[in-house]
Each structure stands twice: as structure tokens, then as C-alpha cells.
Amino acid sequence: MDNKQFFLQIHPHDNVLVALQDLPPGTEITFGDKQLRIISGVKAKHKFTMEALAAGADVRMYGVLVGKTNEALQQGETITTQNIHHAAATFTLGERKLAWRKPDVSAFDGQTFMGYHRSNGTVGTANYWLVIPLVFCENRNVLVMKRALEDRLGYGKRSRDYGPEVDQLIQLYRSGATVEGILNADIAASDAKGARQRLFEHVDGVKFLNHEMGCGGTRIDSDALCGLLAGYITHPNVAGATILSLGCQHAQASILREEIAKRDPQFDKPLHIFEQQLLGTESNLIQQALKHTFTGLIQINQLRREPAPLSKLCIGLECGGSDGFSGISANPALGYVSDMVVALGGSVILSEFPELCGVEQELSDRCVDEPTALYFMELMKTYNAKAEADGSGFYANPSPGNIRDGLITDAIKSAGAAKKGGTSPITAVVDYPGIANKPGLNLLCTPGNDVESTTAEVAAGANVVLFTTGLGTPTGNPIAPVVKLATNTKLYERMPDIIDINCGTVIEGEETIGQVAHRILRYVIDVASGLEQPKAVQLGQDDFIPWRRGVSL
Structure with missing residues (x-):
């Protein structure tokens, strides 16, 4: 038997082997000077013992402790959640081990990628505009903007429309088909819908983010949310953002601005923040946000991909x-x-x-x-x-x-x-x-x-x-x-x-x-x-x- 085809020892110190394909009961294999017989069968991806193990013995893979046996195991026995349990080695501050063998990267020396260069020195692999709520109360308004903008600007995805399939199911139901008949019916697949042509050629998309945070939880969570959103706004793949705030929530716009400044002290991307409780009506909020988002897209559409080293x-x-x-x-x-x-x-x-x-x-x-x-x-x-x-x-x-x-x-x-x-x-x-x-x-x-x-x-x-x-x-x-x-x-x-x-x-x-x-x-x-x-x-x-x-x- 070609052992390499059927199993693998990952590390020389391991005492279990990985089955690379299903090994039925009774399979006999040779590993080094050991003759093993699979006891109960091992499915591909699972592990089996190289030697008999006593109860409480270490189970090692990748050269580290990965478990302890719950009972004595025979050689060639499959390890399971019933016969072993999780165990990991303790750790302490050790000596620095910083030597490493660098791979040969000569095939990539001097290569570049075409990216969007930002003023802070980072390079984006894409060019997006973000629309983000500071609090879950604004999720609906973000979705209103998405419905208004996404398809009309040409960012709707080419997707399959399952509506015609539903129409066929309705027709079957109205014609008196049984549940079994409906389940066994041959439903014709519909074609994918095409997206409109993109209006802004050099903008990869407007992304509308929703979340369930910003208020009602701990201040630690709302502050972390502001930090996370600041990471997205300052991200090299993002060229500008529209932020919708209710006004009274824990995640305040002032905290967001502080987090942005921590990440990019010279931040210069277009950023528009709208507070619903100040602007009043929904229509006023949405219209202001749409106008500034649209003009922001005009602005970032002037950007172009340029060569960048792979170090970026x-x-x-x-x-x-x-x-x-x-x-x-x-x-x-x-x-x-x-x-x-x-x-x-x-x-x-x-x-x-x-x-x-x-x-x-x-x-x-x-x-x-x-x-x-x-x-x-x-x-x-x-x-x-x-x-x-x-x-x-x-x-x-x-x-x-x-x-x-x-x-x-x-x-x-x-x-x-x-x-x-x-x-x-x-x-x-x-x-x-x-x-x-x-x-x-x-x-x-x-x-x-x-x-x-x-x-x-x-x-x-x-x-x-x-x-x-x-x-x-x-x-x-x-x-x-x-x-x-x-x-x-x-x-x-x-x-x-x-x-x-x-x-x-x-x-x-x-x-x-x-x-x-x-x-x-x-x-x-x-x-x-x-x-x-x-x-x-x-x-x-x-x-x-x-x-x-x-x-x-």
C-alpha cells in the first residue's frame, strides 16, 4: 500500500495519524517500523492512534498537546469526542525565537499592483463610498438610501430572480396540487437579472452598513463600535462616507471623530454626518444625505488606480x-x-x-x-x-x-x-x-x-x-x-x-x-x-x- 496516499503524520512528535481517505475496518498499513491495523474504520480527515495509549495519556498533533485520553486506546483506534477531551499545554514567557527561513520571493521581486493611493500612505485595492448608521435606530434610513441609490447608480448585483419560481408554485397550488406534488414538481429556473451600467466608472460601489449597536448596551461596546467604524472610514479601500446619527445615542459623532483622528491625524477624506434630531423630518434628513453622497461620489470618481509595491x-x-x-x-x-x-x-x-x-x-x-x-x-x-x-x-x-x-x-x-x-x-x-x-x-x-x-x-x-x-x-x-x-x-x-x-x-x-x-x-x-x-x-x-x-x- 502507498502510505502517502492513505494517511499522514503531520509532525515527527505526533502519536496520531490523519486519514487522507476513508480507511475501512481491518485495513493494514505500514508506518516506519510499525504495522498498524485499523480497528473500527476511520473516515477521511479523522485521526487514529499510532500506538496503544493509556487512560490519561497525551494526544499530540502538529507537535503540540491537543488532548488527553478518557480511556485506554488500542493501536489503530479512531480518536473521538468520547474517548479524548481537549487539553493544551501551559505557556510562560520564554526566549525570543525570531530566526526564520524566508521563502524565495524572486518571482515577485519588482512586481506591483494597481491600487488607489491615499494621502496617509496606504493603498486601497478598491474605491468605495460608505453609508453608515451610528446607531441601530438609523438602520431603516440607511436602507431607504440604499433603495434610492444602489440600482440607479449601477451598483445592483447581477442576481438570479427567484420570483418566477414562486409564481410556478402559486400556479401549482391554485390548480390543486398536493404537497407531495409541489415538492416533486419540475420548476424551471429563471435567468439572472442584469445590473444597470455604472454611472461612476472609478467608484467600485456605495456600501450600506447596518448593525444592532450604538446604544442600549455598555459604553465599552458603543466606544468600540466607534473605533470599528473609524477603521472602516479611514480604510484604504474607502474614499469617503456618509454617517447617519439619531443624536441621543451612546455612540456620539464626537467619539467617532476622535477615533478617526487616532487612526489618521491628517484625515482628509470627504465625511458627512447628519443628525436626525436636528434636521427634523425624514425627508429633510434623506435629501441632505443623498445630495452630499452624490456630490461625494463625483469627487472620488476623479481617483485612478496607480502602480503600488506589494509592500502595500x-x-x-x-x-x-x-x-x-x-x-x-x-x-x-x-x-x-x-x-x-x-x-x-x-x-x-x-x-x-x-x-x-x-x-x-x-x-x-x-x-x-x-x-x-x-x-x-x-x-x-x-x-x-x-x-x-x-x-x-x-x-x-x-x-x-x-x-x-x-x-x-x-x-x-x-x-x-x-x-x-x-x-x-x-x-x-x-x-x-x-x-x-x-x-x-x-x-x-x-x-x-x-x-x-x-x-x-x-x-x-x-x-x-x-x-x-x-x-x-x-x-x-x-x-x-x-x-x-x-x-x-x-x-x-x-x-x-x-x-x-x-x-x-x-x-x-x-x-x-x-x-x-x-x-x-x-x-x-x-x-x-x-x-x-x-x-x-x-x-x-x-x-x-x-x-x-x-x-x-
């Missing part, structure tokens, strides 16, 4: 709907991309702190200095303690889908998720909702929740987000292109409408991690230049969820 890229690293292949295909490929971007002088953001549980020692040792390492350790301990106090520590992070596809403890999930960060030194550790665009690898404290974390990464400065998934998720962002990478070929083929790049070729032995990484970076350059549109952008997948600073895993 700020890449957000994200994963969601992860599976047992995430840590051995797509995530390591992103780690290689991360190291390449750092070697080229760019910035990378690794977030999702609940999914760094178990690899704290390695990451803290990679921090450039002791204060940075101590800050990371403090954030991790504080976050987990808050989760524990609320009855749900980091151990509760894996979702049912994660568990079903092989990620049965948080430490297993985390060890694979951390591979997205590559091997370079960590230059900064930033708490939410701060800016994390320092050259090199930045750690940003966010939840593991896909949308909350992506929302925060973009506010922190990411002008492109690379998002790996093993199960499939449509997550996108209003202002930053989100590139979806499949960990396995089956997913890539099953969900081509939301996946951009297949990393399953690594599992199949068709490409190396480095080859996939080069393919990803070339695609990123095209996306950053406006030459390619990721599926999330094509679908208008504008997910935006601010983090309430409570427990979110």
Missing part, C-alpha cells in the same frame, strides 16, 4: 467551516503566502484568538520583544477566563461541523488554524478594534466567529482577506475582497459559486504547499488590481457584524 498589501488571514484537512492544505498554503508577503515588506493579520489555544508558547516566543509577548499572553488569558466565567471556555470552540469533519478538540482546531500565520516573527499584538497594519505579522484579538473576525480584520487595515474553508461558507465583506480557498477538491467542485481557489491538490499530491502559495499570491495581485473579482464580491456578500465585547467563540 495588508492581508487578513481567516478560516471558517474548517475541516480535518484545513491544517494540512489550505492553512499551511496561507502560511507560506504570509511569509512571502512579509518577505516582500507587506503586512499580515492573524486573528481568532480562541483558535490559537494550545499554540500560545510558539506564538509568544515569536513576538519581537518581551512586552509584545506578555501582551499576547495577557489577552489570551483574559479572554479565556471571561469565557470560563460565562460557562464556555475555549474548549467549546469547535462547531458540530468541525467535529463531524475531524476537528474534535479546540487544540486540534487551533494547531491547524495557526498554520495560516507562517513562521515569521510577530511584529505587533493588537486588541480589538485597533489598527494592525504594521509591516510583518500582526496578531489581532478577535473572536473565532467568522464574520465578527473578518469585520475586525478589515477595520484593522486588511485590504484583501484570504479565507480558508473545508465545509463551505459564503462569508464576504463590504469593502475588502474576500478570497475563498477550499481545503479539499470535493468542496471546490460542489460549491463553485462561492469558492475561488482549490488547495485540495495538496492532499492529492498534485501540488506542493509552495506551488499553491505562488498560485494564491498571483491571484491576490490580480484581485488587488481590480482584474479579478472573488466570488464573494460577485455575489454582493457584504457581511458586517461588530463584536460586542462579551464572549464570542
Whole structure:
């Protein structure tokens, strides 16, 4: 049997192997000088023991502790949520381990992307105008503006209209069809609707953000919201913004302006703030907002894409709907991309702190200095303690889908998720909702929740987000292109409408991690230049969820 085709040992110190395809009961394999016999069958992506383990024994993957056995396990036995539980090694302040092997980036030396240069030195991969409510009370008025502007300006997405399908169902019902008859009926698909021609050629869109915050919660949350919104307004992909305020809410316009000044002291983008309680009627508010938004669009339409070095890229690293292949295909490929971007002088953001549980020692040792390492350790301990106090520590992070596809403890999930960060030194550790665009690898404290974390990464400065998934998720962002990478070929083929790049070729032995990484970076350059549109952008997948600073895993 060709062992490489059927299973993998990720790290030499691991005592479990990963099944690369289904292994039925009784399968006999050879690993080094060991002869193993699969006891009860192992599904692809799941793990099985290399040797017999006593009750309470360590389970190791990626070279780190990922669990403890609940009972004695035989050699060749599948590990499950019943026979092991989450465990992670303790961590302390250690010696700096800053040496790393820079990847060969000669293929990208001197390359540029075509971006929008801002006065503060950042470069956008897109050119958007934002319409944002300071408080949930203004959500309706934002939607009124969206209905008035989006299609007429040519920013409505080409989408399939499911109305004709509903018409057919109505006709079946009126003709007396049974429930079974309706469910089995052959419904003809309708064509996609075309969008109007764009009025402003050099404006990529007007993005209308809604949220459920700004008042009624804690002042910490409303202040954080202002910081998050300031991150979007000052973002290099944004050229101007319209803000709708009620007037009496916690999230005051004055706080927003202070947060903008913290992030960009010389802020000079067009910014229009309208307070409904001062302007009076809805019609007065909407008309004023429409006029200033329209004239702002005229102004930013004068901007043009110009060449920019790859050092102006700020890449957000994200994963969601992860599976047992995430840590051995797509995530390591992103780690290689991360190291390449750092070697080229760019910035990378690794977030999702609940999914760094178990690899704290390695990451803290990679921090450039002791204060940075101590800050990371403090954030991790504080976050987990808050989760524990609320009855749900980091151990509760894996979702049912994660568990079903092989990620049965948080430490297993985390060890694979951390591979997205590559091997370079960590230059900064930033708490939410701060800016994390320092050259090199930045750690940003966010939840593991896909949308909350992506929302925060973009506010922190990411002008492109690379998002790996093993199960499939449509997550996108209003202002930053989100590139979806499949960990396995089956997913890539099953969900081509939301996946951009297949990393399953690594599992199949068709490409190396480095080859996939080069393919990803070339695609990123095209996306950053406006030459390619990721599926999330094509679908208008504008997910935006601010983090309430409570427990979110």
C-alpha cells in the first residue's frame, strides 16, 4: 500500500495519524517500523492512534498537546469526542525565537499592483463610498438610501430572480396540487437579472452598513463600535462616507471623530454626518444625505488606480467551516503566502484568538520583544477566563461541523488554524478594534466567529482577506475582497459559486504547499488590481457584524 496516499503524520512528535481517505475496518498499513491495523474504520480527515495509549495519556498533533485520553486506546483506534477531551499545554514567557527561513520571493521581486493611493500612505485595492448608521435606530434610513441609490447608480448585483419560481408554485397550488406534488414538481429556473451600467466608472460601489449597536448596551461596546467604524472610514479601500446619527445615542459623532483622528491625524477624506434630531423630518434628513453622497461620489470618481509595491498589501488571514484537512492544505498554503508577503515588506493579520489555544508558547516566543509577548499572553488569558466565567471556555470552540469533519478538540482546531500565520516573527499584538497594519505579522484579538473576525480584520487595515474553508461558507465583506480557498477538491467542485481557489491538490499530491502559495499570491495581485473579482464580491456578500465585547467563540 502507498502510505502517502492513505494517511499522514503531520509532525515527527505526533502519536496520531490523519486519514487522507476513508480507511475501512481491518485495513493494514505500514508506518516506519510499525504495522498498524485499523480497528473500527476511520473516515477521511479523522485521526487514529499510532500506538496503544493509556487512560490519561497525551494526544499530540502538529507537535503540540491537543488532548488527553478518557480511556485506554488500542493501536489503530479512531480518536473521538468520547474517548479524548481537549487539553493544551501551559505557556510562560520564554526566549525570543525570531530566526526564520524566508521563502524565495524572486518571482515577485519588482512586481506591483494597481491600487488607489491615499494621502496617509496606504493603498486601497478598491474605491468605495460608505453609508453608515451610528446607531441601530438609523438602520431603516440607511436602507431607504440604499433603495434610492444602489440600482440607479449601477451598483445592483447581477442576481438570479427567484420570483418566477414562486409564481410556478402559486400556479401549482391554485390548480390543486398536493404537497407531495409541489415538492416533486419540475420548476424551471429563471435567468439572472442584469445590473444597470455604472454611472461612476472609478467608484467600485456605495456600501450600506447596518448593525444592532450604538446604544442600549455598555459604553465599552458603543466606544468600540466607534473605533470599528473609524477603521472602516479611514480604510484604504474607502474614499469617503456618509454617517447617519439619531443624536441621543451612546455612540456620539464626537467619539467617532476622535477615533478617526487616532487612526489618521491628517484625515482628509470627504465625511458627512447628519443628525436626525436636528434636521427634523425624514425627508429633510434623506435629501441632505443623498445630495452630499452624490456630490461625494463625483469627487472620488476623479481617483485612478496607480502602480503600488506589494509592500502595500495588508492581508487578513481567516478560516471558517474548517475541516480535518484545513491544517494540512489550505492553512499551511496561507502560511507560506504570509511569509512571502512579509518577505516582500507587506503586512499580515492573524486573528481568532480562541483558535490559537494550545499554540500560545510558539506564538509568544515569536513576538519581537518581551512586552509584545506578555501582551499576547495577557489577552489570551483574559479572554479565556471571561469565557470560563460565562460557562464556555475555549474548549467549546469547535462547531458540530468541525467535529463531524475531524476537528474534535479546540487544540486540534487551533494547531491547524495557526498554520495560516507562517513562521515569521510577530511584529505587533493588537486588541480589538485597533489598527494592525504594521509591516510583518500582526496578531489581532478577535473572536473565532467568522464574520465578527473578518469585520475586525478589515477595520484593522486588511485590504484583501484570504479565507480558508473545508465545509463551505459564503462569508464576504463590504469593502475588502474576500478570497475563498477550499481545503479539499470535493468542496471546490460542489460549491463553485462561492469558492475561488482549490488547495485540495495538496492532499492529492498534485501540488506542493509552495506551488499553491505562488498560485494564491498571483491571484491576490490580480484581485488587488481590480482584474479579478472573488466570488464573494460577485455575489454582493457584504457581511458586517461588530463584536460586542462579551464572549464570542
